[in-house]
Amino acid sequence: MSGDRIRGAFAGLAVGDAAGWPAARHRAALHAPWSRRLHRELDTFAEEHGVTTLPVPFALNQPVAPLRVGPSDDAEWLAWTALTIDRPRAEAFRGLIDPQPGTAGEGAASALGEAGGGPVRARISVATALDNLAKDVEPPASGHDNPHFFDDAAAVRAVAFGVLGRDPTPDAEVTNAGDGLLGARAMAAAVAEAVASGSAAGAVEAALSVLPGGTAIGHNARLAVQAARAAGDPFAAVPALDAALLDHVYSYGVGAAQTVPVALALAEVSGGDLSRAVPAAACLAALADSAPALTGALTGACGGLGAIPEGWIAPARTLAGCCLPDLAGLDLIELANDVTEGIA
Amino acid sequence: MTFRDRARGCLLGLAAGDALGAPAENLTPSEIRRRWGRLTEIEGGGTDDTEYAIFAASLLIRHGHALTSQDVAAAYRREILPAIAGPMRGAGFSELGTVEALRRGLEPPLTGLVHAHGWSDGLAMRAAPYGIFCPGDPAEAARLVEQDGLVSAAGEGILGGRAVAGAVAAAIGGAAPDAVVDAALAVVPADSWTSRNIVRVRDVLDAEAAGPGVVEALHEAVVVRHYPWTDVAPEAVALAFAAFLAGGGDVEASVTFGVSLGRDADTIGAIAGAVAGAGRGEHGVPRRWAGRIGPVTGKCLPVVAGRHVRDVADELAERL
Numbered sequence: 001m002s003g004d005r006i007r008g009a010f011a012g013l014a015v016g017d018a019a020g021w022p023a024a025r026h027r028a029a030l031h032a033p034w035s036r037r038l039h040r041e042l043d044t045f046a047e048e049h050g051v052t053t054l055p056v057p058f059a060l061n062q063p064v065a066p067l068r069v070g071p072s073d074d075a076e077w078l079a080w081t082a083l084t085i086d087r088p089r090a091e092a093f094r095g096l097i098d099p100q101p102g103t104a105g106e107g108a109a110s111a112l113g114e115a116g117g118g119p120v121r122a123r124i125s126v127a128t129a130l131d132n133l134a135k136d137v138e139p140p141a142s143g144h145d146n147p148h149f150f151d152d153a154a155a156v157r158a159v160a161f162g163v164l165g166r167d168p169t170p171d172a173e174v175t176n177a178g179d180g181l182l183g184a185r186a187m188a189a190a191v192a193e194a195v196a197s198g199s200a201a202g203a204v205e206a207a208l209s210v211l212p213g214g215t216a217i218g219h220n221a222r223l224a225v226q227a228a229r230a231a232g233d234p235f236a237a238v239p240a241l242d243a244a245l246l247d248h249v250y251s252y253g254v255g256a257a258q259t260v261p262v263a264l265a266l267a268e269v270s271g272g273d274l275s276r277a278v279p280a281a282a283c284l285a286a287l288a289d290s291a292p293a294l295t296g297a298l299t300g301a302c303g304g305l306g307a308i309p310e311g312w313i314a315p316a317r318t319l320a321g322c323c324l325p326d327l328a329g330l331d332l333i334e335l336a337n338d339v340t341e342g343i344a
Numbered sequence: 345m346t347f348r349d350r351a352r353g354c355l356l357g358l359a360a361g362d363a364l365g366a367p368a369e370n371l372t373p374s375e376i377r378r379r380w381g382r383l384t385e386i387e388g389g390g391t392d393d394t395e396y397a398i399f400a401a402s403l404l405i406r407h408g409h410a411l412t413s414q415d416v417a418a419a420y421r422r423e424i425l426p427a428i429a430g431p432m433r434g435a436g437f438s439e440l441g442t443v444e445a446l447r448r449g450l451e452p453p454l455t456g457l458v459h460a461h462g463w464s465d466g467l468a469m470r471a472a473p474y475g476i477f478c479p480g481d482p483a484e485a486a487r488l489v490e491q492d493g494l495v496s497a498a499g500e501g502i503l504g505g506r507a508v509a510g511a512v513a514a515a516i517g518g519a520a521p522d523a524v525v526d527a528a529l530a531v532v533p534a535d536s537w538t539s540r541n542i543v544r545v546r547d548v549l550d551a552e553a554a555g556p557g558v559v560e561a562l563h564e565a566v567v568v569r570h571y572p573w574t575d576v577a578p579e580a581v582a583l584a585f586a587a588f589l590a591g592g593g594d595v596e597a598s599v600t601f602g603v604s605l606g607r608d609a610d611t612i613g614a615i616a617g618a619v620a621g622a623g624r625g626e627h628g629v630p631r632r633w634a635g636r637i638g639p640v641t642g643k644c645l646p647v648v649a650g651r652h653v654r655d656v657a658d659e660l661a662e663r664l
Contacts, residue, residue: 127570145537145578147571150460178499216457247444250437250460251573257458 003340004304005195006163010082010336011308012274012300013159014075014316016292019282026072028057029121029322035060066322069315071332073121073323074156074293079332080324081160081171082339089171090139096120097130121323123254124148129175139170144177150216151176152256152290154184159297162191163339176256179217183256185210186221187294190264194301200272203298204264217257220245224261228269234280237269246286253286262287263294272302275309305333348661349625350516351476353595355653357621358397358472360633361599361613362390368609370574373559376606383603384596386636392434392644393469393614399423399648400492401473401656405663409477409484413452413494420446420495427646434644436575438464442496452494462498463537465580467505469611472618474505475512476660482510486531497577503538504577506531508615511585515622521593524619525585541566541582549589559605562586567607574607583607584615595620595628 017023028036035058042055057067084092122130125148132142143149154172161168161184172184186207193199193206204225211218227244231237245258253259262281270277277299281292300308313333321328363386368376376383399419407415425443432440441459456462471489478485486506493502507528514527525542532538544565552558566582574580583605591598595617602616603609621629642649 124571128568131569141537141540145540147463147568147573147576214453216454219454219458247441247459249440249444252460255460257460 002195003337004306005198005301006340007305007333007336008303008308009159009163009191009195009297009301010078010332010339011305011313011316012278013078013156013293013297014071014332015274015300015308015312016278016281016294016296017071017074017290018069018312018316019278019296020288020290020292021282021285022289023070023072024057024067026121026322027066027070027320030066030320031057031059031062035062066320070318070320071316072320073123074290075316075332076319076322076324076327077122077153077156078159078297079319079327079330079335081157082335085160085164085166089174090133090142093126093130093174094133097134120325123151123153124252125151125153125175125180133174140173140177143173143175143180146175146177148180148252148254149177150179150256151252151254152180152183152259152294153254154180155187155256155260155294156290158184158188159191160339162188163195163301165192165196179215179255179257182211182215182217183260186217186260186264187297190267190298191301194272194298198272198302198304200267200270200299200302203272203302204268207260207264215257217260220257221261221264224265225268228265232269234266234270234276235283237265238280238283241265242284246284248286253288254290259287259291259294262291263298266295267298267302270299272299274299274303274307345518345625346661347476347479347516347664348658349627350479350622351657351661352626352654353621353624353628354472354476354512354516354618355397355401355621355657356626356629356634356637357595357599357617357619358614359390359394359617359637359653360386360595360629361602361615361617362393362610363388363636364599364633365603365609365611365613366391368603368606371606371609373563373604373606376604376609382600384600386633389641390637391610392436392439392466393611394653395434395640395642395645395648396439396466396470397472397614398640398651398653398656399645400470401476401660402648403492404473404477404488405659408663409488411488411491413491416492416495417446417452417455423647424645436464436466437461437573438466438496438501453498456494456496456498456501461501461575463500463504463577464497465501465504465575465577465608465611467493467497467501468508468577468581468584469614471505471508472512472615472622473656473660474509475514475618475622476516476657477663478509478513479664480513480517482513482527482531485509485513500537501577503532503536504581507538507542507581508584508619511588511619512622515619519623521589521623524593524623525589528585537578538581541578542585545582545586546589549586558590562605575611580608580611581615584612584619587612587616588619591616591620593620593623595624596630596633
């Protein structure tokens with residue numbers, strides 16, 4: 001039934017988000033700034049001394065809970081989207097810029113503003129879009145006049161639109177354009193099909209139908225699907241996907257033209273099996289910030305909540321508030337229930 | 345003034361702006377003021393801007409108005425790729441991404457689309473020769489530079505190249521500074537980041553004239569704050585046109601203002617110098633700057649080693 005698949009899409013995204021190594025980095029944002037400064041200094045020390053024992057996020061004199069396996073940025077932005085989905089999109093984003101009247105941050109010209117519980121952390125596309133909105137640059141220019149118009153921030157949010165069968169375009173255009181916008185449309189189309197039919201092949205077909213071949217994301221999506229089919233298995237496809245999609249030149253790994261194709265390819269070759277697809281996505285180190293989350297959303301929607309390994313559900317369902325502090329403690333599966341009831 | 349004189353002024357201005365701005369790249373305007381006051385003297389050599397402009401000129405000399413993106417891709421494969429042994433020094437993301445795409449067997453326009461840096465100012469920095477080649481015809485200059493851009497750029501990166509080529513074409517044809525910037529705007533869509541940013545910097549200059557806050561106001565108008573890389577074409581091109589307008593088309597005034605803005609200062613200086621030099625000719629470029637411009641070393645593009653921008657300008661002018 002579709003309710004279980006909607007819950008599966010949300011929980012699957014959170015599981016994938018938690019499975020990628022960058023989640024620990026994002027969650028470390030909950031600790032005092034000096035702990036991250038010390039982390040950077042340890043990196044420098046390792047570089048200077050030729051020490052190969054790389055530092056990891058740590059909690060010194062601080063609670064260790066944020067550093068346990070758990071969801072980070074992508075799960076929080078999905079939840080925020082679901083919570084604000086009926087509001088005009090630019091207006092919803094503006095709520096992240098301006099502090100609420102009467103709060104401590106009111107009037108501050110802070111880069112990302114403070115939304116009640118503290119400063120918001122976001123991808124470059126979203127940070128720049130908020131700056132654009134603050135300067136009265138409206139969508140679609142807010143997402144277009146943007147150095148990271150191509151990233152997958154909107155593709156992550158599109159999962160919320162996809163489970164409801166809604167068009168993610170008005171939301172995506174606030175922060176993205178070009179491949180970033182197409183990535184959102186592809187994810188929404190794939191998730192909608194997966195929720196409706198449970199078929200990974202059908203979901204991939206739905207996504208490809210909205211990705212023009214002459215674009216980078218359209219070209220890459222077809223290349224990735226072919227590479228994964230040739231490999232025959234998600235884990236076996238990892239080196240082929242790396243070779244086909246990644247030039248390892250640019251410094252940020254959240255390009256929709258790479259992460260969305262990986263999610264589509266792994267969802268299809270796994271037959272919609274989250275337990276095989278997500279670990280493979282997490283093996284692509286350069287894409288591990290969001291490709292596992294997108295892969296988890298697609299395969300979670302295919303198999304439903306019941307197909308997600310039980311041991312992953314408890315750690316992944318509760319948001320940490322590392323990007324959107326107001327959402328700390330929110331239960332993503334309960335939110336998915338609300339979304340399901342809203343359409344029942 | 346002859347086309348040859350303007351062509352020399354353009355490429356000497358480009359090389360001088362590139363060299364003057366190199367030490368100011370990625371510095372804040374206040375740090376530049378702290379170190380130099382106003383940066384007016386060339387300290388070292390130029391960078392990728394000059395060498396890639398020479399490479400672009402060689403494409404035009406060979407193919408003329410018949411140049412296609414396939415010709416450009418073939419030249420990359422023949423003259424750039426084989427010379428890369430180890431690091432590709434001095435190259436930006438867009439060139440490196442393009443090289444990887446070509447190595448994978450892709451063809452334009454995908455070679456410019458598949459890497460994330462299609463909006464780089466890498467095309468704008470080398471667009472001047474296309475303008476020289478089309479005096480008084482900004483539309484043709486823009487069409488030609490786009491053939492180059494389809495190999496390594498996309499979207500706003502191509503528009504930045506079109507704007508600079510169009511501006512140089514107008515300046516070579518003798519247009520006044522305001523008309524030069526109008527020509528740039530005429531060859532990019534009004535509904536583009538590049539166009540909006542050029543309009544924004546013009547508005548700032550109209551409001552601020554040469555007031556003390558003009559540098560900060562220009563930053564506020566077009567600089568992307570939440571992004572660590574500075575080679576975003578809509579930003580660099582708009583700042584270069586701002587410098588050209590603030591300098592009233594004078595080469596030294598335009599270039600020194602341009603490099604005082606920091607960010608991608610060498611490219612901003614190179615573009616401002618090329619556009620201003622095209623208008624003022626060789627004698628418009630300060631003699632002490634021109635004296636510092638020698639043959640390029642090929643440190644970024646070995647294939648152009650030993651070429652002097654003055655000779656390249658003459659070759660372009662001979663083809664007119």
